[in-house]
Amino acid sequence: MYEGAVQDLIDELGRLPGVGPKSAQRLAFHLLQADEDDVRRLVGALTEVKRRVRFCVVCGNVAQEEMCRICRDPRRDATVLCVVEEPKDVIAIERTREFRGRYHVLGGAISPIEGVGPDDLRVRELLARLSSGEVTETIIATDPNLEGEATATYLARLLKPMGLRVTRLASGLPVGGDLEYADEITLGRAFEGRRLLDV
Numbered sequence: 001m002y003e004g005a006v007q008d009l010i011d012e013l014g015r016l017p018g019v020g021p022k023s024a025q026r027l028a029f030h031l032l033q034a035d036e037d038d039v040r041r042l043v044g045a046l047t048e049v050k051r052r053v054r055f056c057v058v059c060g061n062v063a064q065e066e067m068c069r070i071c072r073d074p075r076r077d078a079t080v081l082c083v084v085e086e087p088k089d090v091i092a093i094e095r096t097r098e099f100r101g102r103y104h105v106l107g108g109a110i111s112p113i114e115g116v117g118p119d120d121l122r123v124r125e126l127l128a129r130l131s132s133g134e135v136t137e138t139i140i141a142t143d144p145n146l147e148g149e150a151t152a153t154y155l156a157r158l159l160k161p162m163g164l165r166v167t168r169l170a171s172g173l174p175v176g177g178d179l180e181y182a183d184e185i186t187l188g189r190a191f192e193g194r195r196l197l198d199v
Contacts, residue, residue, distance in 0.1 A: 060105035
């Protein structure tokens with residue numbers, strides 16, 4: 001639609017996850033109208049992140065050194081391991097300030113439709129970490145969708161024979177949600193995960 005460089009920018013922005021054609025066009029025109037210093041800072045940040053950021057050799061989380069800050073922290077409980085799909089899930093759990101163990105990032109979830117199987121994930125690395133015997137509980141914190149459930153089931157079947165306590169994050173109704181808008185699976189999970197009220 002547009003000439004040369006503008007269309008190239010729109011096309012590249014459109015390749016980003018969650019950015020559709022209209023959003024890519026809006027972003028491109030925002031960048032065209034932005035101050036040159038702002039654009040340079042963006043280019044510098046993109047260049048730096050590609051140059052300096054890598055994945056932790058232990059857990060697979062993003063890191064600027066060989067190991068991420070969580071794996072380097074001796075105060076973390078090494079007996080509890082939380083398995084997540086992506087590094088962004090680590091951040092989400094860390095924001096709760098409820099979990100003090102360590103993590104293992106799979107790098108995705110099993111999705112036969114997209115051609116992603118267990119061999120495409122960091123399952124071998126997980127098994128290698130668990131073979132030391134230091135971990136006593138593995139919390140599976142994959143997304144509560146079809147792919148996350150398939151991954152959780154696969155991991156549970158793989159890990160239970162190792163004598164580990166394998167748990168799954170509870171799922172149910174969000175705070176502030178209305179029952180009438182909840183789907184059947186979410187309501188069912190909420191009933192399964194109910195707990196006693198202390199009054």
